[in-house]
Amino acid sequence: MEKLIEILEEINDGVDYETCTTLIDDHHLDSLAIISLVAEIEDEFDVQIPTVEIVPANFNSAKALWNLIVRLQEEG
Amino acid sequence: MTYTDVQFLFIFLPIVVVLYNLFPKKHRAKVLLLASYVFFGIISKKLIVYILLATGIIYGCGLWLSKLQNKRDNILKDAEKEQKKEIKEKYTKKQRRVVVLNALVLLGILIVLKYSAFICTNLNSLFDVLNMSFTIKVPHFMMPIGISFYTLQAISYIVDVYKGKIKADKNIGRLALFLSFFPQIIEGPICRYEETAEKLWEGNRTTYIGLTQGGQRILFGLMKKYIVVDRVNPFILEVFNNYGHHNGGMIAAAMVLYTFQLYMDFSGTMDIAIGVAEMFGVKMPENFKQPFFSKTVSEFWTRWHITLGAFFRDYIYYPISLTKKCKNLTSAGRKKLGNYYGPMLASTIALFSVWLCNGIWHGSDWNYIFFGLYHFTIIFIGRMIEPPVKWINKKLKINSEAFWYKFLQIIRTIILVFIGELFFRANGLKAGLEMFWKMITNFSLKPIINKTILDYGVDKQDFIIMGVVLVVIVIISLLKEKGINVREAIAKRNIVLRWSIYYLLILSIIIFGCYGIGVTPLDPMYANF
Structure with missing residues (x-):
């Protein structure tokens, strides 16, 4: 989780990722940031994020994103 | 028949609502499907065959994908770990072929009906430039209303099945209703299968809240359409059709008013579509959020x-x-x-x-x-x-x-949007460029100062009425931006205030609406796309 927050801060450092639950809804992460984020997560956590998983529910908070990563790691 | 016609509002819709509720729950979705096909048949006649074809195609392709997925899963159960990747890739390729075939057929129909005249005309121009004595006969096909919308819904369904987001539907009736539900068929919203298909097929009884809140939403849409859209149309037609006779100030005014008209027309139609769906217990996705x-x-x-x-x-x-x-x-x-x-x-x-x-x-x-x-x-x-x-x-x-x-x-964004809409509405690219150029080189506020702007079918009173509607829309939008649900807030008020607002809306449409002899109502603008 700490590593994920580090990645998010590298992409956009003006957000409190511990508490924010509207990263997509409030435009903190735009489509350009998502591409960067997906590439970084895939490299760092050795997972493949399918496009169907790129939905606000999975990207609106660091916690939701972390849950997605854990789930994808478990699914192999 | 469109959603703002008297025939739709006072005959078709009430009959469907009554019949829907008279039938037992298990048959209500069939009533909706039949109503949707009747509606589509009335507006598109024999072109209904295209939506039937699209339904058949996605039904068949969906089941084909499902069969491949089941076969893959069965093989994977007994496969060794190192074989699994190869099997998955093999079946992904097979599925991809089905998706491509499906997209080619659906988009092929759309391209032939919608773009073949454009493609042939441009090819002929190209042959002419190259001094080739060869011309293609330009075909003109009748296009069913809503084809651009339901084609996207059909493609999204197949792609979602392919990606495993949803399961292929074995019920062709449910799939048919998802594609053809009558409030959305003309201009959308473009729904995803998981958003509406199940809910539509449930056939829940119309509730008091659904009926009243849906009715409010319809009234709001009608206000936009009747008070603004048709009122401003003569001015827009005049300037866009005869831009050579007008200076840059008039063109800028037409550009702004057209954007206003388009927003009112499209968001108004969405209000009606979403309001009608609410009457059948279905929540359709919103298409506008205070843009x-x-x-x-x-x-x-x-x-x-x-x-x-x-x-x-x-x-x-x-x-x-x-x-x-x-x-x-x-x-x-x-x-x-x-x-x-x-x-x-x-x-x-x-x-x-x-x-x-x-x-x-x-x-x-x-x-x-x-x-x-x-x-x-x-x-x-x-x-x-x-x-x-x-x-x-x-x-x-x-x-x-x-x-x-x-x-x-915000102001910068609005100006950039206005310019985009000028090209969007212009009668061709050449006209758009000339209008834009005139707006820069020949701009003058004279038509507003000497009031000649009022000579083209929209007088001072019309501008005042549209201004009042604009203020109402801005206030409602501001409240929504602050997270206040206006309809829920009204619903919580006492009966006197609530019904006063409803009557005010109805009366404003009756008194200030543009209808009757001498008014040519504008067809839903997005229906042509």
Whole structure:
């Protein structure tokens, strides 16, 4: 989780990722940031994020994103 | 028959609501399906065959995909670990062929019906330029209403089945209703299968809340349509059809009023569509979220025609920008250019594809393609200059969170949107460019100062009425921006105040609406796309 927050801060450092639950809804992460984020997560956590998983529910908070990563790691 | 016609509002809709509720729950969805086909048959006659064909195609392809997925899963159960990857790839390839075949047939029909005249005309022009004595006969096909909308819904269904997001539907009736539900068939919203299909097929009884809140929403849509859309139309027709006779000031006024008209027409139709769906217990996705409060053009398109933007985002933007090649580009770019500019190349390829498709989707003429590429350029420039702008703001100690800064951003966005809509409405690209040029080189406020602007079918009283509606819309939009649900707030008030508001809405449509002899109602504008 700490590593994920580090990645998010590298992409956009003006957000409190511990508490924010509207990263997509409030435009903190735009489509350009998502591409960067997906590439970084895939490299760092050795997972493949399918496009169907790129939905606000999975990207609106660091916690939701972390849950997605854990789930994808478990699914192999 | 359109959603604002008396026949729809006072005959078709009430009959469907009554019949729907008279039938037992298990048959209600069939009533909706029959009503949808009757509605489609009335407006498109024998062209109904195209939507039946699309339904059959996605039904068959969906089951085909499902069969392949089941076969794959059965083989995977007994496969060794090292074989699994190979099996998955083999079946992904097979499934992909089905998806491509499905898209080729659905898009092929759309291209032939909607774009063949445009393609042939341009090919003939090309032959002419190349001095080739060869011409293709330009075909003219009748196009069923709503084909651009239901084709996207059909494609989204198949792609979602392929990606495992949803299961293929074995019930052709449910699939047919998902594609043809009558309130959405003319102009959308473009729904996803998981958003509406199940709920539509449940056949829940109409509730008091559904009926009254749906009714409110319909009234709100009718207010936009009857008071504004048809009222302003003579002026827009005059200026866009005879722009050579008008100066830049008049063209600018027509550009602003057209954007206002388009918003009122399209969002008004969405209000009616969503309101009608609510009467049958179905919540359709919103298509507008106060777009004129956007601070960038990019944000504007997440608030205007939301379901189309979401379709392009989910089925074009991410699938392209997250292909293996684009991911490699992003990884390499990030190492050399950092986090912001690193993914720019992959994103720009995807963005260009999105806006080219957006332009083409809207219509078969060069001005629509220009409209798409105009937005691509604006958004691309916006992205490129974002870091230097932030740097300048920091150096000059400008607070980008200040009200005045956001206000200026909103005004800038609105102006850029106006210009895009000028090309969108112009009678061809040449006309659009000439109008834009005139607006720059021949701008004058004389028509407003000497009041000649009032000589083209929209008089002072009309402007006052439209101004009042605009104020009402702005107030409601501001409340929504603050997170206040206006309809729920009204519903909580006492019966006297509540019904006073309803009556006020009804009376305003009766008194200030444009209808009757001498008024040619404008067909739903997005139905032509």
